[in-house]
Structures are given as structure tokens and as C-alpha cells.
Amino acid sequence: MVPLAATARTTLKRLPKRGSYDRAAMYRILDEALVCHVGFAGEGSPVVIPTAYGRSGDTLLLHGSAAGRMLRTVAGGVDVCVTVTLVDGLVLARSAFHHSINYRSVVIFGRARVVDDAEGKRAALRAITEHIVPGRWADVREPHAQELKATLVLALALEEASVKTRSGPPLDDEEDYTRAVWAGELPLRVLPQAPVADARLVVGVEPPPYVRAYRRPGSGSV
Amino acid sequence: MVPLAATARTTLKRLPKRGSYDRAAMYRILDEALVCHVGFAGEGSPVVIPTAYGRSGDTLLLHGSAAGRMLRTVAGGVDVCVTVTLVDGLVLARSAFHHSINYRSVVIFGRARVVDDAEGKRAALRAITEHIVPGRWADVREPHAQELKATLVLALALEEASVKTRSGPPLDDEEDYTRAVWAGELPLRVLPQAPVADARLVVGVEPPPYVRAYRRPGSGSV
Numbered sequence: 001m002v003p004l005a006a007t008a009r010t011t012l013k014r015l016p017k018r019g020s021y022d023r024a025a026m027y028r029i030l031d032e033a034l035v036c037h038v039g040f041a042g043e044g045s046p047v048v049i050p051t052a053y054g055r056s057g058d059t060l061l062l063h064g065s066a067a068g069r070m071l072r073t074v075a076g077g078v079d080v081c082v083t084v085t086l087v088d089g090l091v092l093a094r095s096a097f098h099h100s101i102n103y104r105s106v107v108i109f110g111r112a113r114v115v116d117d118a119e120g121k122r123a124a125l126r127a128i129t130e131h132i133v134p135g136r137w138a139d140v141r142e143p144h145a146q147e148l149k150a151t152l153v154l155a156l157a158l159e160e161a162s163v164k165t166r167s168g169p170p171l172d173d174e175e176d177y178t179r180a181v182w183a184g185e186l187p188l189r190v191l192p193q194a195p196v197a198d199a200r201l202v203v204g205v206e207p208p209p210y211v212r213a214y215r216r217p218g219s220g221s222v
Numbered sequence: 223m224v225p226l227a228a229t230a231r232t233t234l235k236r237l238p239k240r241g242s243y244d245r246a247a248m249y250r251i252l253d254e255a256l257v258c259h260v261g262f263a264g265e266g267s268p269v270v271i272p273t274a275y276g277r278s279g280d281t282l283l284l285h286g287s288a289a290g291r292m293l294r295t296v297a298g299g300v301d302v303c304v305t306v307t308l309v310d311g312l313v314l315a316r317s318a319f320h321h322s323i324n325y326r327s328v329v330i331f332g333r334a335r336v337v338d339d340a341e342g343k344r345a346a347l348r349a350i351t352e353h354i355v356p357g358r359w360a361d362v363r364e365p366h367a368q369e370l371k372a373t374l375v376l377a378l379a380l381e382e383a384s385v386k387t388r389s390g391p392p393l394d395d396e397e398d399y400t401r402a403v404w405a406g407e408l409p410l411r412v413l414p415q416a417p418v419a420d421a422r423l424v425v426g427v428e429p430p431p432y433v434r435a436y437r438r439p440g441s442g443s444v
Contacts (some may be wrong), residue, residue, distance in 0.1 A: 004376075009267060034309055034410075035323065039261035039270035045231060046268055046302035048261035050327050069235050079267035087256055087412075095363040096351050101257065105272050129318050139403050141317040151319075152242065169420045181361050182429050183420040186436055188256075190309075193409040198391045202402045211314070211408055 009109045010162040019164045026163050029104045030055050030084055032218040039081040040074050040118045042087035061124045066152040075114050075154055082108045089187040092178045093170035108161040112154040124153045135210035228401040231331045232384040241386045250387050251326045252277050252306055254440040260308045261303040262296055276350035288374040297376055299338050304330045315392035317403045330383040334376040346375045357432035423444045
């Protein structure tokens with residue numbers, strides 16, 4: 001795959017050894033995470049809003065109410081920064097200074113374009129729904145014309161972006177390794193709990209396999 | 223407690239019934255989450271960076287390398303937006319349109335000030351360490367003067383901020399409730415896995431209780 005674009009914005013200045021422009025690594029992170037944080041300039045000051053997303057090939061897809069502030073601003077073609085972060089574990093070192101968090105993150109820069117044809121919007125909403133709950137789209141009522149109209153869909157090219165990760169054990173100062181304090185990693189995983197059926201469920205309907213055995217792709221996390 | 227400040231930036235325009243200016247609710251979210259997303263204008267375009275944080279009373283504390291781009295820019299007194307998001311569950315409706323995510327989020331605006339006295343920095347690093355792993359500070363080597371010097375600490379007042387949450391079952395269109403499709407919530411929890419001891423651990427040192435029984439405050443989530 002073609003690597004991501006290393007521009008002035010995506011060049012990793014701090015701890016560059018933790019960074020990469022590996023497109024496949026970026027896709028794995030985007031496909032595993034559930035929400036992104038969208039940053040843009042809103043009326044003069046920065047605004048960061050969490051939202052769901054989907055991915056279709058080399059495009060990140062966002063959606064929301066056509067009446068909402070966030071997507072309306074972003075739809076105006078302004079610069080955005082979309083960041084996706086997975087927390088994999090806590091890194092406990094022998095010194096306070098070397099404590100850390102194991103994580104995988106993607107930072108994407110660009111300008112989003114509005115997807116305004118009905119078929120493109122429908123495909124994007126399908127990608128977002130299937131990103132969150134793979135297998136769900138085929139089971140539910142598809143959006144009708146009025147719902148499509150009320151939904152703003154934006155597409156952001158996955159081009160100017162970078163990946164940053166930390167993994168593995170703590171890295172302590174050599175003289176601290178003799179300290180008799182526990183050190184290591186405490187892995188964290190996002191895990192599904194028992195599904196909670198809606199009170200008005202049609203009698204006899206059971207949770208489908210994609211709910212009962214819900215797992216995120218990748219890492220064994222959710 | 224004094225409510226948060228409803229300014230032009232924090233006034234909730236979209237789905238205001240999901241929002242609040244409840245300071246106690248904000249503290250609970252901040253105390254449970256592990257990372258925040260910091261948004262600022264970096265060389266003309268927005269930048270969103272994930273990072274750890276801590277809280278001391280009505281102040282959010284950030285730290286990082288004094289050589290890093292993010293904190294150096296934010297330390298310059300520019301406007302920032304810091305957003306913290308907890309994903310509580312997936313909301314499966316009978317229609318694609320009404321699918322949602324249960325979440326709790328805090329959006330904070332302001333300008334950070336540099337904490338530059340040694341005692342203030344030490345207290346902030348303690349608050350951040352204890353935020354991530356309560357009980358840890360007493361067991362580890364404290365930062366020495368050179369480490370404090372290499373660390374930039376920023377403080378952001380928890381004043382101009384808002385809370386937004388969604389919880390509960392899906393809300394479907396009335397005519398969709400007769401559909402024989404499973405609907406409800408799939409709760410998600412961040413849970414610790416078995417601790418991974420560092421390869422160079424002093425022989426015989428066992429994980430302390432705050433590692434073995436690690437839990438985040440609040441909700442039963444990690």
C-alpha cells in the first residue's frame with residue numbers, strides 16, 4: 001500500500017520512533033476504534049467533538065444531523081484534524097517519571113467533502129453502521145428519503161495522516177531496576193457486557209450472533 | 223457546587239436535553255476517563271492530540287515533554303479545547319437511523335497556564351499519576367530536579383465547560399416497534415486484564431492490590 005503523506009503537519013517531532021506512515025497500521029486502528037475526536041476552528045477558537053465514524057477504503061466517513069453545528073462547520077470545507085485513540089494498557093515504571101500509557105493513535109488532517117447524492121449517503125451510513133456493529137445493516141429498516149435528507153454525510157481522504165503507538169514494558173533508568181517495586185504493564189480491554197433488551201422488544205426475539213459474540217476486529221480487544 | 227459557565231462556546235445547540243453544566247457530573251467523568259483529546263491551532267490548522275491528565279479540584283492538569291510541540295504551543299496561552307469521552311455502550315435500534323452510542327463527554331474551553339514552581343509541578347505530577355493508578359505515587363521514585371525541569375506542566379481551569387451524555391434504550395419511530403428485530407443496548411466496559419510483570423522485576427515482588435484489583439472510579443467500568 002502507498003504510505004501516508006508526511007507533510008509539515010504530520011511530521012512527528014516528538015519521539016519519532018513511535019510514529020509511522022504505515023497505511024495498513026492506520027486502517028487496523030481505525031477499524032478497531034469506535035469513536036473519533038474531530039477538531040476544527042469554531043467561531044475563532046478550537047472545538048473538539050467526539051463522534052462515530054466509518055471507513056470505506058481510503059476514506060473516513062462522518063455523519064450527523066444536518067442541523068448540528070459540528071458537521072455544518074466541517075462541511076464548509078475548513079481544515080479539520082480527526083484523531084482516533086485506542087488505550088491498550090497502563091505502563092507502571094519504578095520511577096514516577098517513566099510511567100506511561102500503551103496506546104495506538106491516528107491523526108488525520110484534511111478538508112472534508114459533503115456526500116450529497118442519495119446512493120453515496122446510503123453507502124456511507126451503511127459503512128458507519130457496519131463499523132460499529134458488523135452484520136447489523138441487513139437486519140434493520142434502511143433510512144428513508146426524509147432520514148437521508150436530515151443526515152449530513154462527510155468524507156475525509158485518509159491521505160495526510162500519521163500513526164503513533166507505544167507498546168511493551170516500562171523503560172526505567174538503569175539505576176532504578178534494583179528497586180523492589182512492582183513494574184510492568186496492566187493491559188486494558190474494552191469488553192461487551194450482557195446485552196440489555198429493549199423493553200418493547202417483540203416477544204421471542206433473541207440477540208443475534210453479532211451481538212452475543214460481539215468483538216472488535218484486531219487485538220482481541222472488544 | 224457552582225455550575226459551569228454557559229458561554230457562546232459551551233451553549234449546547236444540538237440536542238440540548240443531553241447536555242448540562244453540572245460540575246459534579248463533569249468531575250465524575252473526568253475522574254473515570256484515562257485520556258483527553260487536546261485541540262489547538264497549530265501553525266494555522268487545528269491539531270488534536272491525545273494525552274493523559276489529572277484533576278486537582280477545579281483544575282485540569284496536563285504534562286509532557288518540555289521539548290514537545292503540543293504542550294509548548296498550548297503553554298503559549300492560546301485557546302484550547304480539551305474533550306474527554308467515555309463510551310458506555312452501543313444502542314441498537316430497529317432502524318439504521320436511530321442507532322446511537324451511549325456516552326458521557328466533557329468539553330472544556332480556556333487557556334492553560336504554565337505551572338513552573340517545583341512544588342506545584344511535583345503536586346501536579348502526583349495528581350496525574352494518582353489519576354491513572356490510584357495508590358501508585360507512594361511506591362515509586364519521585365521525580366528528581368532534572369526530571370521536573372524536563373517536564374512541562376499546564377493547568378486549565380474547569381470553568382467554561384459542558385457535559386453531554388446519552389444513556390438508555392433506543393428510541394425508535396412508533397411504527398418500527400412491531401419489527402421482529404432485536405433492539406437494545408450492548409454495554410461496553412474497559413476492564414483490566416492480567417498484569418504483565420516486567421522482565422527485570424526484582425525477584426519475589428508481587429503486583430500490589432491497586433494493580434490486582436484495578437478499577438476506575440464510577441460506573442463499575444474499569
